[in-house]
Amino acid sequence: MSKRTIRAGKGIRQRTALWAMIALLGCGEVTIAEGGDDAVSDATGGGNDATAADGATSSDGATGDTAGDASAADATGDATGDATADGAGDAGADSGGGITVTGQGELAFETPGTAASYTKVVLRMFQTSAPPIGKVYVLWLVQADDSRKFGAVLPYEDLPYKPDFTVSVAAAAAGADPLLTTVGGEVTLEDEVGAGKLTAPKGKVLYVGGLPKPAWVHIVHTLAAKPEGGKGYLQDADAIVANVDGHREAAKAAFIGGKPKDAVKEAEAAHNALVGKAAAVDLDGDGFKTHDAAMAGGLKAPETSLHHAAKHIGFAKNAAPELGKGSNLFVGGGLLDGAVTAFDGALNKALPELEGFAKGTNKDFKAADDAMGALRKSMNDAIAAGRKIATYTLTPAP
Numbered sequence: 001m002s003k004r005t006i007r008a009g010k011g012i013r014q015r016t017a018l019w020a021m022i023a024l025l026g027c028g029e030v031t032i033a034e035g036g037d038d039a040v041s042d043a044t045g046g047g048n049d050a051t052a053a054d055g056a057t058s059s060d061g062a063t064g065d066t067a068g069d070a071s072a073a074d075a076t077g078d079a080t081g082d083a084t085a086d087g088a089g090d091a092g093a094d095s096g097g098g099i100t101v102t103g104q105g106e107l108a109f110e111t112p113g114t115a116a117s118y119t120k121v122v123l124r125m126f127q128t129s130a131p132p133i134g135k136v137y138v139l140w141l142v143q144a145d146d147s148r149k150f151g152a153v154l155p156y157e158d159l160p161y162k163p164d165f166t167v168s169v170a171a172a173a174a175g176a177d178p179l180l181t182t183v184g185g186e187v188t189l190e191d192e193v194g195a196g197k198l199t200a201p202k203g204k205v206l207y208v209g210g211l212p213k214p215a216w217v218h219i220v221h222t223l224a225a226k227p228e229g230g231k232g233y234l235q236d237a238d239a240i241v242a243n244v245d246g247h248r249e250a251a252k253a254a255f256i257g258g259k260p261k262d263a264v265k266e267a268e269a270a271h272n273a274l275v276g277k278a279a280a281v282d283l284d285g286d287g288f289k290t291h292d293a294a295m296a297g298g299l300k301a302p303e304t305s306l307h308h309a310a311k312h313i314g315f316a317k318n319a320a321p322e323l324g325k326g327s328n329l330f331v332g333g334g335l336l337d338g339a340v341t342a343f344d345g346a347l348n349k350a351l352p353e354l355e356g357f358a359k360g361t362n363k364d365f366k367a368a369d370d371a372m373g374a375l376r377k378s379m380n381d382a383i384a385a386g387r388k389i390a391t392y393t394l395t396p397a398p
């Protein structure tokens with residue numbers, strides 16, 4: 001495939017009506033630099049990986065690339081499948097700006113890795129029409145106070161125009177969690193010149209979508225922050241499992257290295273992290289209840305951060321019944337319920353295995369190791385469910 005670089009000056013890029021005739025043909029890789037000093041937009045292959053100017057960074061294209069978790073990829077893939085199946089390519093009303101609005105999109109809050117941190121904002125658009133000459137699409141993040149925050153100028157300089165594309169949007173500030181303030185998304189049609197410098201939308205709204213605020217509040221409590229402060233419920237649960245993961249690896253290394261006492265101590269710490277500080281026990285009989293101070297809550301049912309996560313997503317569904325059972329919220333909520341049930345089952349198997357190994361009644365670490373691995377898998381499934389929940393479908397504006 002060839003690659004072209006088109007560098008724009010301050011005037012409007014000259015495009016021709018040939019775009020409309022060749023809009024669905026393939027193209028080599030095109031890189032665009034806005035005004036020489038703005039961010040760079042990349043559209044590669046089929047246009048599924050783009051970086052937009054002024055507020056966007058390059059997307060490596062896949063939510064489902066979460067390390068070591070097939071279920072995470074499945075849940076993300078479901079979101080993409082929903083968008084293309086549920087009406088991509090259906091024509092909407094004429095916007096009044098010389099374009100017929102087609103297709104739809106997704107505004108997704110994703111995890112950069114396997115941890116339950118939904119800080120990566122990605123927009124995927126499907127079967128869109130090319131903007132008119134002199135116009136561009138601009139993404140806006142709809143805030144909880146009803147204001148609009150600039151997201152990105154969407155890619156448009158591909159020859160031919162690619163109707164499907166993905167844009168990764170940079171967070172406003174380092175460490176900021178955009179899910180804490182964003183209830184939805186909009187795509188507007190704006191003048192090409194100066195689009196990257198806009199502070200509020202001026203043009204016609206073409207695509208819109210999001211969550212009712214009462215539902216969004218519960219999702220934030222689950223995935224971003226609790227009402228009393230601190231991380232979300234699912235993030236807290238993942239932190240405990242991550243702690244167990246560390247003790248698991250340390251125990252495995254000690255066991256293989258011929259240090260059984262160290263392996264037992266690590267197994268005791270993993271056990272006590274799962275049951276919580278109040279239920280911690282001295283399994284190896286050394287007079288100490290090995291436990292990490294930060295892991296106070298534990299994950300043994302019924303009242304844990306993991307179960308609160310599922311409960312709040314249930315509250316969110318009750319607050320937005322109009323979204324329907326096929327929505328990302330309802331589908332993701334069902335996936336989360338299933339992951340929590342699987343986690344509880346895995347925990348009921350892991351605790352006796354860890355206890356037996358720490359007490360010496362079972363000297364083979366493999367069973368305890370496998371049981372802790374099942375906990376991690378269930379937690380990864382819960383995190384993937386969160387990604388499904390934190391995906392807003394954007395459809396043609398009425």
